[in-house]
Amino acid sequence: MKLKRANGIIEYIKSYKICTYEDLCKQFNASLSTIRRDIDELEKQGKIVKVHGGIQISDNYVDEVNETSLFKFDYTRDKIASAASKLVEDGDIILLGSGSTVAHMIRHLKNKRNITLITNNLAVLNETLDCDFNVVSIGGNLDKIIMSFVGLQTSKQIEDLNANKCFISCNGISLHAISNVADMEAAAKKAQIQISDKTILMADHSKFDTKSLYSFATLNDIDYLITDENPGKKYEDLCKKSKCELVIAE
Secondary structure (H helix, E strand, O other), X not given: OOHHHHHHHHHHHHHHOEEOHHHHHHHHOOOHHHHHHHHHHHHHOOOEXXXXXXXXXXXXXXXXXXXXXXXXXXXXXHHHHHHHHOOOOOOOXXXXXXXXXXXXXXXXXXXXXXXXXXXXXXXXXXXXXXOOOEEEEOOOEEEOOOOEEEOHHHHHHHHOOOEEEEEEOOOEEOOOOEEEXXXXXXXXXXXXXXXXXXXXXXXXXXXXXXXXXXXEXXXXXXXXXXXXXXXXXXXXXXXXXXXXXEEEOO
């Protein structure tokens, strides 16, 4: 049983309380026999139980949270992160900004070689502890809500570096702006975009048609927009006009 699919199944069942084999087959693009094997194994482990009408989480199940992890696994975010990681090539200098969606990328990059990773985010740093990356940590004032270093010192350190690609998230995407709730974090993301050859924005469907206080970019500044659902024709048209490739993670 693949660990990523197993974690995804657990998270999916927790989200929907109860689901059927057919739901899981569709969600994970797997055969019925594969899902049945996965469910049988998860049931043996005491994580789920079969009930009338489907499968649900066992009352005795306790989340197996990695004590060193600073973010919680989420299937949708992991799906977006997996798609984003395919844009990373051996030898790249990549900049990973704040956000748990971005932090999910690390598990998908472990087979990459000669990667230099720049970040101002503690969750990203923490996930790299068992990875063979050259890691450059950006300092500054720690914002404990977003677990990132921000401030004038942070932006200045970023401006002195170069990256092939930066991977960022946001709080809101509208037709006119990409925005963030915090001014210093928005400033850091603006600096990250400026030093990178390519910028990849990672955002789930809930971020569209939403505005936060501080704008830090428009789709003209983004090379790839990776999300989990098609945001609609108006965003498709704007992406084409902005020469931003829209990627729907599968």
